[in-house]
Amino acid sequence: MPHSALDLHQDAARLTAQLVDIPSESGNEKVLADAVEAALGELPHLRVDRYGNNVVARTFLGRPERVILAGHLDTVPIADNVPSRLDDDGLLWGCGTTDMKSGVAVQLRIAATVPEPNRDLTFVFYDNEEVAAHLNGLGHVAEAHPDWLAGDFAVLLEGSEGEVEGGCQGTLRVNLRTTGVRAHSARGWLGANAIHAAAPILARLEAYEPRRPVIDGLEYHEGLNAVRVEGGVAGNVIPDVCTVTVNYRYAPDRSEEEAVAHVREVFAGCGVDELAVDDSSPGALPGLDRPAARAFVEAVGGRPRPKFGWTDVSRFSALGVPAVNYGPGDPNLAHKRDERVETRLILRCEERLRHWLSS
Amino acid sequence: MPHSALDLHQDAARLTAQLVDIPSESGNEKVLADAVEAALGELPHLRVDRYGNNVVARTFLGRPERVILAGHLDTVPIADNVPSRLDDDGLLWGCGTTDMKSGVAVQLRIAATVPEPNRDLTFVFYDNEEVAAHLNGLGHVAEAHPDWLAGDFAVLLEGSEGEVEGGCQGTLRVNLRTTGVRAHSARGWLGANAIHAAAPILARLEAYEPRRPVIDGLEYHEGLNAVRVEGGVAGNVIPDVCTVTVNYRYAPDRSEEEAVAHVREVFAGCGVDELAVDDSSPGALPGLDRPAARAFVEAVGGRPRPKFGWTDVSRFSALGVPAVNYGPGDPNLAHKRDERVETRLILRCEERLRHWLSS
Numbered sequence: 227m228p229h230s231a232l233d234l235h236q237d238a239a240r241l242t243a244q245l246v247d248i249p250s251e252s253g254n255e256k257v258l259a260d261a262v263e264a265a266l267g268e269l270p271h272l273r274v275d276r277y278g279n280n281v282v283a284r285t286f287l288g289r290p291e292r293v294i295l296a297g298h299l300d301t302v303p304i305a306d307n308v309p310s311r312l313d314d315d316g317l318l319w320g321c322g323t324t325d326m327k328s329g330v331a332v333q334l335r336i337a338a339t340v341p342e343p344n345r346d347l348t349f350v351f352y353d354n355e356e357v358a359a360h361l362n363g364l365g366h367v368a369e370a371h372p373d374w375l376a377g378d379f380a381v382l383l384e385g386s387e388g389e390v391e392g393g394c395q396g397t398l399r400v401n402l403r404t405t406g407v408r409a410h411s412a413r414g415w416l417g418a419n420a421i422h423a424a425a426p427i428l429a430r431l432e433a434y435e436p437r438r439p440v441i442d443g444l445e446y447h448e449g450l451n452a453v454r455v456e457g458g459v460a461g462n463v464i465p466d467v468c469t470v471t472v473n474y475r476y477a478p479d480r481s482e483e484e485a486v487a488h489v490r491e492v493f494a495g496c497g498v499d500e501l502a503v504d505d506s507s508p509g510a511l512p513g514l515d516r517p518a519a520r521a522f523v524e525a526v527g528g529r530p531r532p533k534f535g536w537t538d539v540s541r542f543s544a545l546g547v548p549a550v551n552y553g554p555g556d557p558n559l560a561h562k563r564d565e566r567v568e569t570r571l572i573l574r575c576e577e578r579l580r581h582w583l584s585s
Numbered sequence: 586m587p588h589s590a591l592d593l594h595q596d597a598a599r600l601t602a603q604l605v606d607i608p609s610e611s612g613n614e615k616v617l618a619d620a621v622e623a624a625l626g627e628l629p630h631l632r633v634d635r636y637g638n639n640v641v642a643r644t645f646l647g648r649p650e651r652v653i654l655a656g657h658l659d660t661v662p663i664a665d666n667v668p669s670r671l672d673d674d675g676l677l678w679g680c681g682t683t684d685m686k687s688g689v690a691v692q693l694r695i696a697a698t699v700p701e702p703n704r705d706l707t708f709v710f711y712d713n714e715e716v717a718a719h720l721n722g723l724g725h726v727a728e729a730h731p732d733w734l735a736g737d738f739a740v741l742l743e744g745s746e747g748e749v750e751g752g753c754q755g756t757l758r759v760n761l762r763t764t765g766v767r768a769h770s771a772r773g774w775l776g777a778n779a780i781h782a783a784a785p786i787l788a789r790l791e792a793y794e795p796r797r798p799v800i801d802g803l804e805y806h807e808g809l810n811a812v813r814v815e816g817g818v819a820g821n822v823i824p825d826v827c828t829v830t831v832n833y834r835y836a837p838d839r840s841e842e843e844a845v846a847h848v849r850e851v852f853a854g855c856g857v858d859e860l861a862v863d864d865s866s867p868g869a870l871p872g873l874d875r876p877a878a879r880a881f882v883e884a885v886g887g888r889p890r891p892k893f894g895w896t897d898v899s900r901f902s903a904l905g906v907p908a909v910n911y912g913p914g915d916p917n918l919a920h921k922r923d924e925r926v927e928t929r930l931i932l933r934c935e936e937r938l939r940h941w942l943s944s
Contacts, residue, residue: 395771399820411832412754412894414808415795421811421829425787432784436774449773452780453820458813461758461832461864465812470780473770473820505820535771 232265234338238576239318239569241331246310246320252300252361255279255353259299262351265334271341272349275374279353280363282374283337285346291518292346294380294547295336295579296364296538297329298355305563316569323567324555329383332554332576336583343583345518348377355538359507364541372545379518380542381579385555388571390523391533392444392512392550394540398474398485399453402427402493403500408459408466417464421457424468426496428452431472434492439477442514444532446477450492471504475534478509478543510540513548525582526552591624593697597935598677598928600690605669605679611659611720614638614712618658621710624693630700631708634733638712639722641733642696644705650877651705653739653906654695654938655723655897656688657714664922675928682926683914688742691913691935695942702942704877707736714897718866723900731904738877739901740938744914747930749882750892751803751871751909753899757833757844758812761786761852762859767818767825776823780816783827785855787811790831793851798836801873803891805836809851830863834893837868837902869899872907884941885911 232244250258259279266274272283279299301322310320318328330351337349352363359365368375404424409417436448450472457468476485486503493501513519514530523530530550533539535557539549554571591603609617618638625633631642638658660681669679677687689710696708711722718724727734763783768776795807809831816827835844845862852860872878873889882889889909892898894916898908913930 397771397821410894411808411810411812412756412834413806414810414834415806419790419810421814422787422791424814425784425791428781428784428787431778432781447772447774449770451770451773451778451823452816453770453822453824454817455780455783455814455827456817457811458815458830461812461830462756463812464810468814471817471820475771475773535769 232261232334234265234334237573238331238335239572241334242323242328242567242572243310243312243318245327245331246308246322249304249308250299250301251303252354252357255299259351259353262299266337269338272337277367277370278363280367281351282367283349285343287346289344289346292348292377293518294348294350294375294377294542295333295383296350296380297326297333297383298352299330300353300356301325302356302561307563307565317566318569319566321565324385324565325560326384326553326555328555328567328572329385329553331572332383332579335576336579340580340583344585345583347583350375364538368541368545375545375547377547379513379516379522380539380547380549381522382537382539382549382551383553384537384551385553385557385560386551387556388554388575389528390526390530390550390552392442392514392530393478393510393543394533394535394537395446395478396476396480396482396485396509397507397536398476398482398489398503399505400472400489401502401504402470402472402498404468404497405499406464406466409464411462411464414464420465420468423497424470427470427493427498430493430496437477439479441477441479442512444512444530446532447534448477449475476509478511480509482506482508507536508540508544510543511548512550516548519548519550522582526578591620591693593624593693596932597690597694598931600693601682601687601926601931602669602671602677604686604690605667605681608663608667609658609660610662611713611716614658618710618712621658625696628697631696636726636729637722639726640710641726642708644702646705648703648705651707651736652877653707653709653734653736653901654692654742655709655739656685656692656742657711658689659712659715660684661715661920666922666924676925677928678925680924683744683924684919685743685912685914687914687926687931688744688912690931691742691938694935695938699939699942703944704942706942709734723897727900727904734904734906736906738872738875738881739898739906739908740881741896741898741908741910742912743896743910744912744916744919745910746915747913747934748887749885749889749909749911751801751873751889752837752869753892753894753896754805754837755835755839755841755844755868756866756895757835757841757848757862758864759831759848760861760863761829761831761857763827763856764858765823765825768823770821770823773823779824779827782856783829786829786852786857789851789855796836798838800836800838801871803871803889805891806893807836808834835868837870839868841865841867866895867899867903869902870907871909875907878907878909881941885937
């Protein structure tokens with residue numbers, strides 16, 4: 227299949243176009259994973275391992291530090307936006323251009339063009355990032371082969387518009403339930419209204435002042451929000467259950483357990499009958515105080531920003547590897563029909579990483 | 586069809602059983618309406634009119650007062666509980682026993698056995714009470730033949746456990762909407778949370794003190810309750826809309842317009858972006874100060890109670906006819922699979938009405 231033989235001699239922008247033109251919606255990454263494995267297999271300085279449709283390539287040069295460059299191979303469903311198209315303004319259009327085949331192209335170009343890096347390198351290409359967390363290939367590799375992911379610092383090439391975004395905030399979703407007693411609304415006093423009982427919860431949310439802690443020089447910004455409220459039986463019935471679903475986004479100086487404890491504390495005395503954790507993913511510390519990270523920030527330039535959204539850097543953090551997001555894509559364009567990336571940013575990202583790892 | 590020829594010579598309890606055994610689920614009242622029309626047509630002191638499956642029979646004796654005895658012919662869907670069954674404790678079981686063929690039996694017995702009443706009488710039998718309001722036969726008669734429903738006082742023989750229940754409370758349902766701005770919950774400060782914006786609405790509901798006005802000696806009991814709350818887009822999105830549906834049950838000294846004005850006033854300053862009336866039915870004054878009503882209460886005995894739930898007495902009230910509920914059924918057993926009625930109460934109801942209208 228000539229279309230899937232990757233040419234790592236072209237620049238990262240052209241390589242991005244080739245990657246976009248090999249469809250790899252979540253669950254269908256095999257063709258692309260084969261192509262990546264084959265292309266990396268030709269590079270004598272790398273040892274290539276594979277687990278499912280996840281490909282890991284490493285140097286073993288005995289350097290004092292090891293850094294990881296990671297990216298996912300899958301995309302959301304194609305929406306009539308493949309094959310890719312390069313316009314006259316240097317914008318490359320198509321599914322996955324920004325999220326995140328431009329980042330994958332940069333990884334592959336570094337693998338091919340920096341045979342003697344100043345730090346040992348681990349390249350990770352994984353599947354199923356765009357779907358349910360339990361399918362995530364990075365998670366599967368972390369469970370089955372944690373040694374493949376050992377390192378001092380990781381760069382996840384998810385789109386960050388070419389800026390360094392440090393760590394990520396954790397996210398916790400809990401259901402707060404109030405209960406009452408059903409009754410006909412014509413004789414409401416015979417019941418107890420569970421929706422009214424939720425009043426102190428909403429009042430607490432409305433008055434909540436989120437923390438903005440500074441960690442490794444980055445100012446995070448927490449948030450505690452109701453994302454759903456549900457209650458009601460019928461138009462003439464006093465409701466006996468009301469559920470407020472709350473999403474707590476918290477800075478990475480808090481653990482998952484501390485996040486749950488904080489939410490419990492916030493809603494103490496609000497008449498919550500049941501507090502149930504619905505979903506929880508820890509944050510990730512930026513680790514910008516590590517030597518590899520300092521050198522990275524210096525080499526790529528710009529002023530690091532905190533990452534507010536949850537990303538897979540958290541999985542590295544859980545393995546004890548501080549991680550940042552740094553990629554050419556624009557996260558605001560991800561998953562859109564008119565997804566696109568500035569080829570200028572792809573080339574700049576490629577160049578700066580090469581500079582960091584070569585000098 | 587012998588089974589549908591009604592025998593008005595048996596007592597109201599036995600007649601109830603016969604009525605239950607003629608199925609008449611809403612929309613299928615024709616066989617029963619035919620039987621009622623035929624049976625009343627044999628009584629020379631009555632003029633019988635029919636409109637659809639609604640039957641109206643009247644005396645024209647030139648009495649100074651006219652009272653109406655009304656009841657609906659339809660039942661909710663049968664749930665394996667027809668034919669009727671009389672047990673050793675004098676309980677008659679079956680669909681419609683309490684709601685309200687026992688009341689209809691009492692109407693028919695009075696029609697057959699009081700040929701020279703002390704007040705002119707109007708008997709109303711109507712269809713489609715158990716379904717949507719616009720199908721209600723009493724409403725259709727009121728529109729097409731309001732003169733058939735002229736009178737000084739009406740007794741609706743809906744189940745009230747043999748006690749007089751005066752008038753009824755009105756019911757108003759409104760949707761209170763708050764709005765905000767969507768955003769990813771990881772950057773919640775870029776949005777505005779519509780659920781949080783509903784906090785003052787719930788606080789107002791929780792603090793609300795309902796009125797308990799006394800009208801014609803009956804203490805009503807209002808209520809203002811959230812019966813539904815709905816908001817939320819996804820687990821990671823700041824919601825931009827939240828709707829609290831509120832049900833206001835109000836005493837019959839307030840009009841529909843006054844009820845809406847009251848709700849607007851209660852929620853003024855609560856950040857409601859839209860207040861939309863979803864459903865409205867006015868209350869009905871008990872009219873217990875009218876001579877016919879006074880005599881009625883004296884004749885049937887007991888202490889009149891206010892009616893909290895909405896019933897068709899409100900339709901009489903809208904025509905200027907004060908009305909009460911008075912029937913042998915137990916409203917708590919209505920619509921249940923194990924619906925039943927105490928035959929003792931049917932006979933007592935029959936006897937007391939006959940006493941009121943004969944003495």
